[in-house]
Amino acid sequence: MVTLSLEEAASELADLTRRVEAGETVVLTRAGWPIADLVPHRPRGGIDFEAGEAYLRENGIVRQPGFIAPDFDDPLPEDFLTRPHPGA
Template sequence: MKTVSIREAQDRLDELAQDVEQGETVTVTRDGKPVFDIVPHKKRGGIDWEAGQAYLRARGIANPVPYIADDFDDPLPEDFLLKPLPEK
């Protein structure tokens, strides 16, 4: 890990960026005290669907998605909400 002052970091930013690209962390200081680190960028990961399915299968859940009928999102009949409730 490399440590540089803010003034030095301003003057050598391109060189420090190359060091960070190689995986090194650079600590920038003010008056000898650490202020911030320049670190290599990490790609953000998404959801690992395969790992999630493997986790569920290991616990006996073969199909985590329940059955959804083909007509699930079809429009309801026009009189659906106008019908009286059934007698008890």
């Protein structure tokens, strides 16, 4: 790990980027205090939706849209908020 002031780093930026690409970490300081780390770029992880879809296709799994009850949009009974919960 290399520690450099911002002023030093500004004049050696090309060399520092090569070192970081090689896997080294560079700490940048201001007035002797660390303020930033230069580290190699690592792609972010996450969900690979394309791989998930490919897995489903390869295994013959057909996705179905979610079930919505036919009375989903019907108005609620007027006493819905005032009557006690059946499990209470």
